[in-house]
Structures are given as C-alpha cells and as structure tokens.
Amino acid sequence: MMITMKKSLFSFAVLILIGANLIGCKNKPVDINNDTKVDSVIVENDTTYLSAINYYLVNEIGKNYSSGKYCVPSYSIVAVNESNADSILVWGDFWVFNYNLAGDTLKTVSGGSHPGLIYICKTEKGYEVTRFDQVVDGAGNLESAKKIFGDKYDTFHAINSDEKKREQTRAEFLSDYVKKQNIKASMYQDEGWPAKKLP
Numbered sequence: 624m625m626i627t628m629k630k631s632l633f634s635f636a637v638l639i640l641i642g643a644n645l646i647g648c649k650n651k652p653v654d655i656n657n658d659t660k661v662d663s664v665i666v667e668n669d670t671t672y673l674s675a676i677n678y679y680l681v682n683e684i685g686k687n688y689s690s691g692k693y694c695v696p697s698y699s700i701v702a703v704n705e706s707n708a709d710s711i712l713v714w715g716d717f718w719v720f721n722y723n724l725a726g727d728t729l730k731t732v733s734g735g736s737h738p739g740l741i742y743i744c745k746t747e748k749g750y751e752v753t754r755f756d757q758v759v760d761g762a763g764n765l766e767s768a769k770k771i772f773g774d775k776y777d778t779f780h781a782i783n784s785d786e787k788k789r790e791q792t793r794a795e796f797l798s799d800y801v802k803k804q805n806i807k808a809s810m811y812q813d814e815g816w817p818a819k820k821l822p
Contacts, residue, residue, distance in 0.1 A: 680717060683755075685721060699782045716779060719734050719737065731813045
C-alpha cells in the first residue's frame, strides 16, 4: 500500500512539473520565417501583446532615463511571428520618451531609441515580455542590426531612417496617451526646438 501511494505521489509530481513546463514561458525555438508584417501600431489593448510591450518600455527601459512625470513609448512594428504562444517575436523600432507638463506643453526630459527583437509569452494572466535583444550603439550598430533583423533589415532600415514618419508616429502615440490620461496638453516640445501641436 505504501509503495503504491509513493508511486502515485511521484506520478502526480511529474504531472505537475510537465504542466508547469507547458504553461511556462520558455522562449522556445520558432520558425522565424513565419512572420506577419504590419504597419505602425498605435494601440493600447490589455488583451494583446502590445500592452506587454508598452509596459516593458515604460517600466524597464524608461526608468533608465532621467525621470519625468509621464513616460510614453512610441514604436513601429517591423514584423511579428505569433506561431508559438510561448515565444511571440516582435521586431520593431522602439522609442521611449519622458515628459513634464509646462502649461499646455509636454516638454521632453529624456528618451531614446531601442530597436530590436522583443520576445513575449502568453500566460494565463496575460502577456509578458521575457527577453529583449537590442541593437547595440556605436561601432557594432550595423552588424548588430543586421544580425537581429536578418531578412527584415531593409524594412527596419526604411522605417528607422524615415524621420518624418517616425515623428508622426511619436505624435500619434503621445496624442493617444494625452487623451486616455486626460492630460491638459495640446503641444509637445524637445529642448532647443519649437513646440509642435499634438494631432
């Protein structure tokens, strides 16, 4: 009876471990050729992986800059691979900006660019960023970008080098944020530059 009970307990423990591995985020290998290209995304929806990206950029990347009252991400998605819920891959041109409000103008305190590949896991509680491969600054920038983006590099380069489109995307993200947070702002301004009207 004792032996049977021990065997049952052991089997139960094995099943628990297997179950934990099945629902856990492991960044398992995926087919990186099975991806979907999308345009710039300006969505905040708690039921999608975009909310996990927003949270990560604000709380993990934004905290490394000089702080402002408001931290607002901005990004253009280059490609997405959702073939494995344990490791959703999102290649993008990611930016983070911190602002303070002066009158009706959000003044940029700090911020910067963080292009790369974000790994996201779908869990029972929602989506979670488990890893971020960033393009390095400096001498190794081009090599790093080509390694991370691979056959998507040309698409990334076209997005990253289009300053006008990037600024438009930033303004749209900021405008959405201002509306959702009910902030009394109609302009934003980088130091040393004229203020710009929010769309």
